[in-house]
Every structure is written in C-alpha cells, then in structure tokens.
Amino acid sequence: MLVRTNGANRRPIDGHLAAVAGDRAFCSEFKYRRGTEIFGEDEDAEYVYQISSGAVRTSKMLPDGRRQINSFHLPGDMFGFENGATHRFTAEAIIETVVSITRRCNVVGAMTNREKDAMNLFGFVTQNLAHAENHMLLLGRKTALEKVAAFLLEMDERQSHPNILILPMNRRDIGDYLGLTLETVSRAFSTLRDVQLLRFDGATQRRVKLLDLEGLVLRSA
Amino acid sequence: MLVRTNGANRRPIDGHLAAVAGDRAFCSEFKYRRGTEIFGEDEDAEYVYQISSGAVRTSKMLPDGRRQINSFHLPGDMFGFENGATHRFTAEAIIETVVSITRRCNVVGAMTNREKDAMNLFGFVTQNLAHAENHMLLLGRKTALEKVAAFLLEMDERQSHPNILILPMNRRDIGDYLGLTLETVSRAFSTLRDVQLLRFDGATQRRVKLLDLEGLVLRSA
DNA sequence: CGCGTGCTTGACCTAGCTCAAACCCAGTGG
C-alpha cells in the first residue's frame, strides 16, 4: 500500500523524528492518498512515523467489522511505536498525507547513543498513553453529547484554536472514534448547533466555528 | 494516605524496578490496606510503583462521580509512569497490597546510565499503551457479554490460567472497568453460568472456574 | 446530467441503565 512519491529522495528532515534518529540516520518522506493504508494490524513494525501534513487514523477492528479508532494524528504527531515485532493496529491516511519515516532500529540505536533524545521518545509514548487514558474515560462513561463536545474541544486544541475548525474526517470516523454511530454524531452536532454552541461555516459540515468554548467545556463532562 | 509498614527498612528488592533503578538506588516497600489510596489524580508524581502482592486499580473520575477504571494491576505490574510532574489518575489498593517504590529521578538517572534497562522501562510503557488500545476497542465497540467474557479471559491469562480464577475486585469495580453498571456485570456472569461457560466455586461469587476457554473466546468478540 | 459520497432527520427498537427488593455471608456484640 506504500505510495512512494519522492523516490530515493532520502534526506534528514526537521522535527523530533530526525532529532531522535540522529544526524546520520536519514528519514524518508512518503505520501499517501486519501483512504489508503499506511500499515495494517499484525504487519511487521519496521518504522516509526511522524506526520508532515495531512491526517491519519489508527484503529482496531473486530472480526465482524466493528471498528474502534484509537486516535487521530495531525501534523507533528508520532505514531507506530511498537514493543514487539508487529503493529497492534491499522493506520490509514484520512486525507492526502505526507509522513516521514525512520527505521525502528535507527531509533533504538539513537536511544543507546543519545539519552536525551531517547527521553524525548519516551515522552511521546507516555503522551500517547495519556491520551488513551483520557479516551477510556470518554468511551466508558460519557454520554453522546459529552463525547462530541469533548471531541470538538480536542480538535480545536490540537489545531491551536483556529478561528474555523476544519475536520478532516467524516461522521463515520468520528463515530468510530467516540464509540457512537454516525447518526448519533450527526444528531449531537445538530443539537450543539441548535443551542448556539457552534455554527457550520458555509454549506459544508466539515468547517465548524465554535461559538462558546466555556459552554462546550461544561457539556464535555 | 501512605501507610508505611516497614518504616525505614530500605533495601533493594528483586524485580524489574530494582533492575531499572540500579543497584545504588534503593527501593522501599509499602503496604496499603484494602480500599486505601496510593496516589490521587493531580498529585505530584514522585515515584514509580511495582506490585509485590495484592491488587491495584487505577482510575479517572468525572466531576459528578462517574468513574472509569483504566486497568487492574497484579503482582509484577508497574504503574505510575508520568511524563509531567503530576499523576494523570488515581491508584487505590483493592485488597491489602504491598508495592515497591522508587523515585522517578532514580529511574531517569538509570536511563541515562544503563540503556538496556531503559529499554526495559520503555517496554513497560508500551505494554501499558498496548493494553489501553485493546481496552478502547472493548469500551467503544463490545457488548456487555463480550466485555465480561473478555475480562474473564484477561484475568485468567494474567493469573496464568489457574484452576480457580480469583477475582480480587467487586462487581462495581468490574463495571467501572468495562463501562457497565454492576447489575449488568452480574447479569452477564449469570448468563455465562447458565450456558455452562463458568461455574462459581463454593458460595462466594469471587471464585470462578472457567469451563470452556474456547467458548469464552468466541463470545469475547 | 447522473452518480456516489456524505450528512441530516424521522420513526421505531433494544441493550443496558435505574430503581427496588431480597438474599447471603462475615463480622460484631449481647
């Protein structure tokens, strides 16, 4: 499923991944088309990934097709750490996405050589863990409206409070992230619109203006 | 809430925590009574913990009291890694529990000195992360019966398939772990008993014999 | 223009929640 766009264009890039891998460890950039798989559950885990642009969903699936999205990754985010030899989940590009990739062994090599940056990597993992812990609280104990409000606040936060929040994912993805159906997500959006907590920008439903962050926080727990 | 039982009895102990902390970093053992708090959400994170005996639940709470248990920790498990300065969740002893404790700074010091053990610690964190990812799938997408079946299999696995599975936690804890009410958990136990997948050992409902692991696996997804 | 994808909305249904009652120990005190 790899769609390599810039061929043998191997070069060090800016950002943490390059720092962790070290100057001598080169990173490649890959481009993935909307909807394509970056890696699949149980595939060999050879690389660690950092997003340059675009958006990625990581998910797990039950045999009958029920899906749970663990997290959405936006530019700057790292994913794909594995303890064992294989990936524990699937990663797919939601929109056209560019990631930089370095071999696991480079990172491990870096850890033994440069402890400070190894600590950085450790930080990325505990960050992922912290997100998972918050998300378990959401999945296990929040109502549909609280889930969607929390989701909007999370996205707003991660896009550093833009004037207009742009959602790269569709309602089904949001539902699979929040443990809801797409219809319930849609109804929650409508409810939040009706009580003036958000407004859709233009005709599209992917561009949202949050009108009252305080109000959203109140409804997110 | 600390109930220090062995006073100034500081000594190195066996196990990973001692290995990570290094020979010169001494670990203390603490005993907690059933139901007592080991650390609270937002408290300073000064230590890393490993269980010698007993059982611990780690949980997060919403303002109105709804609780989500992230995981149960059994002997050998480590918990309490933090990236920042404070704990992201509460840890409580479910039954009388002995933990060994080392200061975070000892562990960090060990990481810069002994890369191999640092890798071990990294492994513990990614292990916690892997558990969280599986648990999100469970919380977001499984039915009550699937959740309880998966829970029983998890506990059985972690007690290395004992003849009789002993549950240290009550039905409410199980419910808060699985995102269910205690009544629903109880009904699921009864259903599994009725279809001969488990039997209660004696009069107590905390001692369970799993009669058909295959059957449980089938119902756990 | 026709088609496919995504979104909304409505009507209905059901898994799991709430509320309530009853039981079963284990521990305590008379």
Added chain:
DNA sequence: CCACTGGGTTTGAGCTAGGTCAAGCACGCG
C-alpha cells in the same frame, strides 16, 4: 449461642439513550 448489621450480589420491572433502518437532500465529479 443467636440477633443484628452491612457489604456484596442477584434478580425483576420498567425506562431511556442510543442504535437501526429508511428516506431525502446537497455537494462534487466524471
């Protein structure tokens, strides 16, 4: 010894949040 108490658990009877199924609209694209 028994009575009493208080967790913990089970079970039942209803209720409701959210799922399911279905229709219809809006947009973008070949």
